[in-house]
Amino acid sequence: MAKRVVIVGGGAAGMQTALELKARGIEPVIVERDIELGGKARGWHKLFPSFTPASDVMRPIADRIKAERVRCFYGQEVTAIAPDGVMLRSGERIPSDAVVVATGFTLFDAHRKQEYGYGLYDNVITSVDLERMMNSGKVLLTDGTEPRRIAILHCVGSRDEKVCQKHCSKVCCITGVKQAIELKEIFPTADVFNFYMDIRMFGPGYEELYREAQQRYNVHFVRGRISEAAETINKRIQIKAEDTLTGRPLKMTVDMLVLLVGMSANYENETLAATAGLSLAPNGYYRAQDSFLGAVRSEREGIFFAGAATAPKSLADTLAEASLTASAVDEYLRAKFNEK
Amino acid sequence: MRNLNFGYGISSPRAINLDNNDLRKSNDIIREMPELQACIGCGSCTASCTAGNITSFNFRKLHTSVRRGEYQGAYEELSKCMLCGKCRLVCPRGINTRGLVMLIKRKLGDF
Numbered sequence: 354m355a356k357r358v359v360i361v362g363g364g365a366a367g368m369q370t371a372l373e374l375k376a377r378g379i380e381p382v383i384v385e386r387d388i389e390l391g392g393k394a395r396g397w398h399k400l401f402p403s404f405t406p407a408s409d410v411m412r413p414i415a416d417r418i419k420a421e422r423v424r425c426f427y428g429q430e431v432t433a434i435a436p437d438g439v440m441l442r443s444g445e446r447i448p449s450d451a452v453v454v455a456t457g458f459t460l461f462d463a464h465r466k467q468e469y470g471y472g473l474y475d476n477v478i479t480s481v482d483l484e485r486m487m488n489s490g491k492v493l494l495t496d497g498t499e500p501r502r503i504a505i506l507h508c509v510g511s512r513d514e515k516v517c518q519k520h521c522s523k524v525c526c527i528t529g530v531k532q533a534i535e536l537k538e539i540f541p542t543a544d545v546f547n548f549y550m551d552i553r554m555f556g557p558g559y560e561e562l563y564r565e566a567q568q569r570y571n572v573h574f575v576r577g578r579i580s581e582a583a584e585t586i587n588k589r590i591q592i593k594a595e596d597t598l599t600g601r602p603l604k605m606t607v608d609m610l611v612l613l614v615g616m617s618a619n620y621e622n623e624t625l626a627a628t629a630g631l632s633l634a635p636n637g638y639y640r641a642q643d644s645f646l647g648a649v650r651s652e653r654e655g656i657f658f659a660g661a662a663t664a665p666k667s668l669a670d671t672l673a674e675a676s677l678t679a680s681a682v683d684e685y686l687r688a689k690f691n692e693k
Numbered sequence: 694m695r696n697l698n699f700g701y702g703i704s705s706p707r708a709i710n711l712d713n714n715d716l717r718k719s720n721d722i723i724r725e726m727p728e729l730q731a732c733i734g735c736g737s738c739t740a741s742c743t744a745g746n747i748t749s750f751n752f753r754k755l756h757t758s759v760r761r762g763e764y765q766g767a768y769e770e771l772s773k774c775m776l777c778g779k780c781r782l783v784c785p786r787g788i789n790t791r792g793l794v795m796l797i798k799r800k801l802g803d804f
Binding site for chain 2 (some may be wrong): 567568569571572573593598599600601604
């Protein structure tokens with residue numbers, strides 16, 4: 354009989370781990386809280402740094418999940434985790450030989466940074482809203498006109514103790530650069546300003562893209578965090594920041610303000626970790642065994658991690674980690690069942 | 694009346710106002726030297742600057758201000774530059790900083 358592994362979460366991490374396990378002759382079972390698979394990548398327009406349509410990456414994975422007949426539970430929430438199975442909210446228990454926690458992250462709620470007026474002012478949107486707008490092919494102001502001046506604010510809900518998000522969300526810098534370029538392509542005569550605290554271009558091709566945004570697309574980068582936004586009488590947004598490189602306060606009016614929202618740890622991590630005997634890192638993400646050889650192992654035998662459950666990660670990192678997780682699970686199950 | 698001095702005055706706002714600043718010259722400069730936008734504000738130019746080590750000349754601040762449309766005093770300030778070109782040798786983004794000095798002078802000096 355095939356060994357069975359329950360995967361909590363059917364986003365990119367969960368789906369890819371399921372496929373990798375299946376390829377190793379292990380039976381994966383995905384438990385997804387939503388009514389469909391795909392997680393946060395669903396509805397995303399294009400991926401950094403290559404502008405690959407997100408669907409080009411996610412669709413083949415979803416198709417393979419179907420073709421491989423991976424068993425999935427939809428609309429089911431996991432309430433307790435143990436190495437030998439998970440409990441569902443419905444009271445049903447799914448027994449297994451190991452469990453993979455692939456619960457991902459929660460988007461930072463931009464309403465919490467009230468000073469930027471998300472939900473209050475018409476043309477303040479988040480990076481996720483912009484992605485959906487681009488996906489629908491229509492990026493416009495609420496009155497149906499085209500923006501001529503756009504500000505993109507980095508680190509909303511990241512590196513900010515005021516909202517208890519001390520960590521860096523890692524992917525927003527490059528997303529901001531990517532979206533600035535996309536906006537310049539849609540509106541070549543518009544001025545795009547990126548307000549940043551630090552620009553962290555850690556990945557392959559990221560720094561090159563940053564430079565392209567500056568030099569080829571003439572995107573303006575201003576080092577300084579916007580302190581507040583206010584709506585003008587004609588529905589434009591007035592913003593204030595310090596231009597720290599000239600050491601002077603700066604103010605300007607823009608048509609659209611895009612907030613690059615960060616990645617927060619899931620609210621449920623705490624209770625789930627308690628049922629599983631796991632602990633959390635100070636930023637609320639699951640604590641892995643260590644950062645090196647045990648990055649996909651938990652502090653408990655038989656429970657593993659994949660993707661952004663342990664830290665903010667890009668889609669590329671997440672997909673790569675799925676094979677690590679599958680191989681760690683495979684190794685564990687072989688030892689457990691005394692196989693070679 | 695105009696010459697009365699009460700010993701105090703009203704300070705004009707220090708903020709850079711991008712709504713009112715005339716960015717035409719700044720856009721001209723960027724159009725002629727697009728790589729200027731690649732500046733990451735590292736300060737290497739200022740650190741290596743011969744003039745900056747003996748006067749208050751700060752090239753990073755100066756060209757950033759010019760890019761924001763703050764031209765006041767920039768032309769005069771640039772006369773402190775001796776065009777030694779050390780800044781160009783150290784710029785990690787490969788900006789022709791010495792050429793930039795001349796470009797700004799040309800655009801702001803109207804010659």
